[in-house]
Amino acid sequence: MRMSSKAPKSHMFPIVVKNLSLEINKKILLNNLTCExxxxGITVIMGPNGAGKSLFVRCLHGLTKLTNGGILYGNLPVGAATRGRQxxxxxxPKLLRRSVIENLRFVANLNKKNNQNLLELLKKTELSLLKDQHxxxxxxxxxxxxxxxxxxxSNPEILFLDEATSSLDPRSVxxxxxxxxxxxxxxxxxxxxxxDVNQAKRIADDIIFMNNGEIRETRLANDFFADPHSQEAKAFLKGDLII
Amino acid sequence: MRIIKKNLLIIFVLFFQATQVTASDAIILQSTTSTKNSGLYDYLVPLIKEDTGVSINVVAVGTGAAIKNAENCDGDLLLVHDTPKEIRFIDKGFGVQRYNLMYNDFVLVGPKSNPANIKTTDKILKALKKIAETKSLFVSRGDESGTDAKEKSLWNLLNIKVQSMSGTWYRETGSGMGTTLNIAIGMGAYALVDRATWVTFNNRADFEIIVENERILFNQYGLVTINDANCPNINLEKANLVIKWLLSDEGQTRISSYEVKGEILFFSNFNK
Amino acid sequence: MVSLSSLTIACFIGIPLGTVLAIKRFYFRKTLLAIINSLMGLPPVLVGLIVYLYLSRSGPLGWLGILYSPTAMIIAQVILIAPIITALSNQIIEELHEDYRDLFLSLNAKPIQAVIAYIYDSRYSLLTVILAGFGRAISEVGAVIIVGGNIDHLTRVMTTAIALETSKGNLNLALGLGIILLIISLSISLLVMWIKSFSKRYAHV
Known part of the structure; x- marks a missing residue:
């Protein structure tokens, strides 16, 4: 497995995935994934529709039970304890049917250790003016x-975004x-x-490319875009493998 | 205007009284719709409360249902009008003692158009016979109440099998006296009704009394005590106080002096 | 009043039960939901009869001595309206649960925090559910007349009074009572609508 060139810091751990398989209704959706x-930095997961990207991320966050294999975050298996740090x-968008600020307050109140500077977060996302709107x-x-x-x-150590910017206005992106x-x-x-390949090129530090429930490539972003190894990745980047 | 005011008052009283919860110290009197709808209890219950200190909750259903409820021990005292059934109730061990309390009579009412062409001089049996022969509509309680039992016994005397006519010209409502009268008036049908209900009934339309004042239409109300060997939970002590009052000179006089629209509805007849 | 007490009790049973049935997955859940749904159409007279048989002094709960009392009427009404409130609130919360489930899992929200959020965020829809329950409670006559006995000053409510006055032929008075009943339920509906629209306006400022 290729590793990032950056060295991990003391309180942060890489996520280690070993022989991860996921089967739902006897259909294999994720097949024996192993990676670190x-x-x-920013890891971008790419691949055509049905590649299993969303499911993979759900597994990493501990939202979906694995059929086989394991995921370690630091030295902890993924679960409720690790979810709290992600x-x-x-x-x-799964928003509570309340006002903008109440959505933030809800999370803040779940855990008193959480970031209480909610107005600052609204400012950064340019929502300050909408604070009290439903x-x-x-x-x-x-x-x-x-x-x-x-x-x-919640001051997470890891932030997952599942196609969070698809079909949004350019300013929001x-x-x-x-x-x-x-x-x-x-x-x-x-x-x-x-x-969005262009988005990936803009922000990715490294890339995981998936197809058919399997990981095809785990590469540094620059290497991947310059010289994709697998046929599927080449086709995907050319736009031939339909998204 | 005065009627509206009175009605409004009743409405408000109902409103607030529905909130009161004081069940335990009152006795339950299982009785009939005819006595209740006549307003007799509204008149008697406060008097009894004043003289004996006993409050009474009246449950008004047909005589048959009242007796069934009393068999289930859901009453402390029984006041109904079907003497043979009352005696059977005692014979079966549910009751102890039966007293004649009061009487009035049944009347045959019908529409002014009088489709069976009953003459005022006709006796009740002849009138019913005419109804059956002309297949004029007749509405029956059909609920095993005292009125129902009386009416069925009249058809029996005529040897007319009304049960097999049920649904054709003979119609059974299975409801209380007032509801049955409403239906009879709606259909323009004859009906047998106790005089108290008829006098107090306010939706008569063009209906009038067709046949009345016959010995055979005599309507006896009986007071029956419940057997506490069968129903240990009943409040026999208070029930006895009420019985004593109803059968006393005071009670008997009060019953006979209750009037609606200038008519006496019940004639007391204990020991007569 | 009787209807308000039974409504309150039915809400305390129905809303949490509906919520639990919406968010917990267990073996008999579907069966239970089907039963509750069919109980929504329970004929009041049947409920009255069953409650009567239980509370009758010769019945299993006769020793309580509460037949022909407001308590008996409340019991009958709770049996009538709790299924409605359970089934309808279950439907509303289930829809919300589809939306919130992953979020609450991701946030590690405790079950109790989730339940409070579900009920809080669907409070206006639940208000309509409560209204539906109240409507059934105050309009019902079949059950309360059997178990209450329509005793003056004790267990007579608006509907049984209407039935009584109709049977006395006092159609005007009966109609008057009916209009009062209508006005009560209309004003409660208006109040709920007003609360809803007011709070929406407030929320959207």
Whole structure:
């Protein structure tokens, strides 16, 4: 397995995936995945539809039970304990049917250790003016920005984003990308699924390329885009493998 | 205007009284819709409360249902009007003692158009015979109440099998006296009704009494005590106080002096 | 009043039960839901009869001595409206659960925190559910007349009073009572609508 060139810091651990398989209704959806995710930077997971990207991320975050194999975060198996140190932004924004600020407060109140500077998070996601609005009045981009702000309330060590920016307005995309770059500098590990090759080129430090429930490549981003190894990756980057 | 005011008052009283919860110290009197709808209890219950200190909750159903409820021990005292059934109730061990309390009579009511062409001089049996022959509509309680039992016994005397006619010209409502009257009036059908209910009934339309004042239409109300060997939970002591009052000169006079629209509805006849 | 007490009790049973059935997965869940759904259409007279048989002094619970009392009426009404509140709130919470489930798992929210959030966030929909229950409670006559006995000053409620006055032929008074009943239920509906629209406006400022 290829490893990132960056050295892990003391309180951060890479995620180690060993022989991970997932079967639902006797259908193999993830087939014997083994890899290590770097402890820092932005890892982008790419691949055509049905490759198993979302399921893989759900497994990494401990939302879906594995059929086989294991995932270690540091020295802990993934589960409730590790979930508490991670956050996830879902593809469809899963917002509480309340006002913007109440969505942040809800997470803040779940755990008193959480980041209490909610107004600062709203400022960073440019939602300050919408603070007291009900989420049902927000646009798609605003909703996803709020999801990101909420994910950051708990000061996560790892942030998962499942196609969080697909079909959003350009301004929201750039706000979200800027914020990702900012928190990356604070040593937050970001794992992102995207269909947008240009976005991946802009922000990825390394790439995991998946197809048919298997990992095809685990590479540094620059290497991957310059010289994809697998036929599927080549076809994918050319746009021949339909997303 | 005065009626509206009175109605409003009743409505408000109902409102607030529905909230009161004081069941335990009252006795339950299982009785009939005819006595209740006549307003007799609204008149007697406060008097009894004043003289004996006993409050009474009246459950008004048909005589048959009242007796069944009493067999289930769901009453402390029984006041109904079907003497043979009352005696059977005692014979079966559910009751102890039966007293004649009061009486009135049944009347045959029908629409002014009088489709069976019953003459005012006709006796009740002849009138019923005419109804059956002309297949004029007749509405029966059909609920094993005292009125129902009386009416069935009249058809029996005529040897007319009304049960087999049920659903054609002979219609059984299975409801209380007032509901049955409403239905009879709605259909323009004849009905047998106790005089108390008829006098107090306010939705008569063009209905009038067709046949009345016959010995055979005599309607006896009986007071029956419940057997506490069978129902240990009943409040016999208080029930006895009520019985004593009802059968006393005071009680008997009070019953006979209850009037609605200038008519006496019940004639007391204990020891007569 | 009787209807309000039974409504309160039915809500305390129905809403948590509906919520638990929405978010917990267990073996008899589907069966239980089917039973509750069919109980929504329970004929009031049947409920009245069954409660009567239980509370009758010769029945299994006769020693309580509560037949022909407001308590008996409340019991009958709770049996009538609790299934409605359970089934409808279950439906609402289940829909919300589809939305929130992954989020709460991701956030490690405790079950009790999740339940509170579910009920809080669907409070306006639940208000409508409660209204439906209340509607059934105050309009019902078949059950309460059997177990209550329609005793003046004790167990007579609006509907049984209407039935009584109708049987006395006092159609005007019966109609008057009916109009009062209608006004009560109308004003409660309006109040709920007003609360909903007011709170929405407030939330959208």
């Amino acid at each position: 995710l770097t402890a820092h 956050s996830m932004v879902f593809q469809s 989420v049902s009045t927000l646009s798609g981009g605003e909703k996803q920005r709020l999801s990101l702000a909420r994910a950051l309330v 750039s706000i979200i990308e800027d914020l990702m770059e900012e928190i990356k500098l604070k040593n937050v590990k970001i794992i992102l699924i995207t269909h």
